Amino acid sequence: MAGNTNLAYRRMCRDFGAELTTTEMVSAMALRHGDDKTLNYLERDEDKSPDAAQVFGADPEVLAEAAQKVVARGFDVVDLNIGCPVPKITGGGGGSALLQNPDGAAACVAAMSASVDVPVTVKIRAGWSDDNKNAPEFARCMEQAGAQAITVHGRTREQKYTGRADLDLIARVVEAVSIPVIGNGDVVDLESGKRMAETGVAGIAIGRGALGRPWLFEQLHAAFRGEQIPDSPSLATRSQLLLDLGRGVCELYGEHRGMRIMRRLATDFFRGLRGAPAMRKDSNALTSLADLEGLATRIAVQDDSHPDPRDPDA
Numbered sequence: 427m428a429g430n431t432n433l434a435y436r437r438m439c440r441d442f443g444a445e446l447t448t449t450e451m452v453s454a455m456a457l458r459h460g461d462d463k464t465l466n467y468l469e470r471d472e473d474k475s476p477d478a479a480q481v482f483g484a485d486p487e488v489l490a491e492a493a494q495k496v497v498a499r500g501f502d503v504v505d506l507n508i509g510c511p512v513p514k515i516t517g518g519g520g521g522s523a524l525l526q527n528p529d530g531a532a533a534c535v536a537a538m539s540a541s542v543d544v545p546v547t548v549k550i551r552a553g554w555s556d557d558n559k560n561a562p563e564f565a566r567c568m569e570q571a572g573a574q575a576i577t578v579h580g581r582t583r584e585q586k587y588t589g590r591a592d593l594d595l596i597a598r599v600v601e602a603v604s605i606p607v608i609g610n611g612d613v614v615d616l617e618s619g620k621r622m623a624e625t626g627v628a629g630i631a632i633g634r635g636a637l638g639r640p641w642l643f644e645q646l647h648a649a650f651r652g653e654q655i656p657d658s659p660s661l662a663t664r665s666q667l668l669l670d671l672g673r674g675v676c677e678l679y680g681e682h683r684g685m686r687i688m689r690r691l692a693t694d695f696f697r698g699l700r701g702a703p704a705m706r707k708d709s710n711a712l713t714s715l716a717d718l719e720g721l722a723t724r725i726a727v728q729d730d731s732h733p734d735p736r737d738p739d740a
């Protein structure tokens with residue numbers, strides 16, 4: 427997820443049992459030009475596999491080169507973004523615009539698959555619009571082009587992030603292809619995780635539901651294995667996780683840029699708590715690790731004996 431899944435964040439999710447993590451999407455064209463900021467997004471831990479890197483673009487040759495660069499950095503999977511709804515990306519023919527161009531998307535996947543030895547996977551949406559939910563046919567086309575797995579976000583491009591993910595459509599994608607299908611959209615707790623599993627998917631991709639709540643991975647694992655579900659961590663632990671994340675982000679990007687990133691990421695750690703509005707103000711003003719320590723302390727001392735009912739962990 428752009429702006430979110432830096433290496434420090436992915437590490438934290440893995441520590442809570444995420445089995446496969448994916449970088450923020452990176453531009454294949456920027457990789458061709460050796461853009462430093464883009465290369466920054468492709469940091470990985472050598473001992474943490476499998477790790478996927480996601481690229482976007484619409485030119486098969488440029489994407490094939492990008493796939494090679496990603497693999498040279500040690501990634502085990504290269505994922506092509508066919509879901510991003512942002513006009514800046516779709517305007518160049520990439521992201522969800524490829525949903526309207528199955529032949530072009532197939533050419534991209536075929537060129538990428540031919541250029542590397544690791545699996546090439548794709549991430550798609552339900553379709554472009556309600557009138558054209560073409561995910562099942564599109565997925566078949568991706569399979570034929572060489573995709574080895576497919577993640578389906580059950581919303582259309584037109585929906586962006588509104589409405590609900592269409593689980594029936596995800597089930598139809600599962601039936602349409604023989605490669606593993608990973609279901610995505612609106613998994614935020616055990617109930618929604620179970621509903622997604624009922625579609626028959628081989629795996630579940632979680633985005634927003636795990637932001638600031640990485641323990642969701644271990645809770646879902648336990649639920650699927652029929653084991654006792656671990657409690658959500660205390661506020662003291664949540665506060666420590668935020669600090670660890672902040673320190674990791676600063677190691678990657680330095681304190682100045684790191685704190686800009688943390689202004690967004692920190693809010694996920696106090697969402698739903700009673701003191702959230704005041705903490706949001708502090709979070710927007712983060713400039714140093716010392717500021718973050720102050721914010722983390724405020725989270726740790728929140729009174730969670732009367733939690734806000736909107737807190738999903740309440």
Ligand SMILES: Cc1cc2nc3c(=O)[nH]c(=O)nc-3n(C[C@H](O)[C@H](O)[C@H](O)COP(=O)(O)O)c2cc1C
Pocket residue numbers: 427428429430449450451480507509510549579610611612613631632633634635
């Ligand atoms: C801030 C933000 C950034 C995102 N960036 C990406 C991205 O880089 N690549 C991608 O495939 N999806 C991206 N997504 C979409 C999510 O991966 C996911 O498909 C979507 O949020 C629905 O799943 P969820 O309900 O589990 O969040 C992003 C979503 C958000 C909210």
